[in-house]
Amino acid sequence: MEITFFGTSAGLPTKERNTQAIALNLEPYSNNIWLFDVGEGTQHQILHHSIKLGKVDHIFITHMHGDHIFGLPGLLTSRSFQGGEGKPLTVIGPKGIKAYVETTLSLSESKLNYPITYIEIENQLSYQNNGFNVEARMLNHGIPSFGYRIEAPYTSGKIDVSALKEIGLEPGPKYQDVKNNETFEYNGIIYNSNDFKGDAVKGPVIAIFGDTMPCENEEIIADHANVMVHESTYIEGDKSLANNYHHSHIEDVFSLIENAHVDYSLITHMSNRYTIEEVEMISQSLKSLPTTPPFKFVKDFDSWSF
Numbered sequence: 552m553e554i555t556f557f558g559t560s561a562g563l564p565t566k567e568r569n570t571q572a573i574a575l576n577l578e579p580y581s582n583n584i585w586l587f588d589v590g591e592g593t594q595h596q597i598l599h600h601s602i603k604l605g606k607v608d609h610i611f612i613t614h615m616h617g618d619h620i621f622g623l624p625g626l627l628t629s630r631s632f633q634g635g636e637g638k639p640l641t642v643i644g645p646k647g648i649k650a651y652v653e654t655t656l657s658l659s660e661s662k663l664n665y666p667i668t669y670i671e672i673e674n675q676l677s678y679q680n681n682g683f684n685v686e687a688r689m690l691n692h693g694i695p696s697f698g699y700r701i702e703a704p705y706t707s708g709k710i711d712v713s714a715l716k717e718i719g720l721e722p723g724p725k726y727q728d729v730k731n732n733e734t735f736e737y738n739g740i741i742y743n744s745n746d747f748k749g750d751a752v753k754g755p756v757i758a759i760f761g762d763t764m765p766c767e768n769e770e771i772i773a774d775h776a777n778v779m780v781h782e783s784t785y786i787e788g789d790k791s792l793a794n795n796y797h798h799s800h801i802e803d804v805f806s807l808i809e810n811a812h813v814d815y816s817l818i819t820h821m822s823n824r825y826t827i828e829e830v831e832m833i834s835q836s837l838k839s840l841p842t843t844p845p846f847k848f849v850k851d852f853d854s855w856s857f
């Protein structure tokens with residue numbers, strides 16, 4: 552799987568960093584792409600990348616602040632002309648996301664050539680799609696803001712060729728039955744497929760957070776995640792300032808990484824007052840400390856494969 556960042560700035564875009572948008576490429580589990588937040592200019596950013604809007608079949612919105620949704624109506628209309636024709640889309644987000652999109656499209660007399668299903672989250676969400684399990688929980692950001700925990704499907708264990716040969720079954724199309732079904736039949740005998748396969752392999756867990764100050768639900772969303780995406784609007788200085796504005800300071804993110812046992816963290820949504828050089832300098836000084844957990848401050852177009 553792969554995560555790509557199309558915007559990494561907080562509040563306003565800068566010349567170097569756009570507002571928020573994240574693409575999650577679901578390969579090898581599925582050919583689809585899920586977007587998380589669509590800040591203004593996201594469709595322009597995507598034009599510089601190989602991602603096709605027609606492959607986007609879900610858009611998750613963390614919260615209704617402009618730096619996370621002002622690019623959504625434009626991206627939806629462009630999707631009609633960029634491979635999305637006739638391909639259904641699901642938009643998941645806080646209460647109000649449906650009215651926001653429908654009002655904008657209707658007032659601008661924009662027509663889409665594909666259907667949209669809206670799922671508005673009141674407090675929390677449990678959602679299944681294509682073997683993926685998605686859980687959303689409320690964070691603490693002054694307005695409803697959600698964190699998403701995405702669990703990729705299990706993949707079936709490796710086929711034990713020598714065990715199958717022992718019962719006389721040589722490699723061939725029948726192996727698909729062993730791979731995909733609970734039981735299979737050979738020479739009039741019904742076998743349990745699991746006796747001829749290794750253990751199923753758990754897919755990665757990804758945690759993607761909306762804006763928030765520290766809160767209890769964060770640990771539930773991030774628990775033992777393989778990859779976490781989190782905001783750090785403030786990456787130096789006084790921690791209380793960040794929390795006064797319902798945002799996170801880098802120290803808050805490091806505590807969460809430790810308490811939730813996260814493997815690796817991609818940190819985004821750094822304040823628009825930081826230049827890329829400043830972010831890089833602060834990153835180096837943080838990484839020189841022995842207690843700093845594995846993390847990366849991301850830039851626009853950074854990708855992370857796992």
Ligand SMILES: [Zn+2]
Nearest residue numbers: 562616618762
């Ligand atoms: Zn924001």
Ligand SMILES: [Zn+2]
Nearest residue numbers: 614616692762
């Ligand atoms: Zn916000």
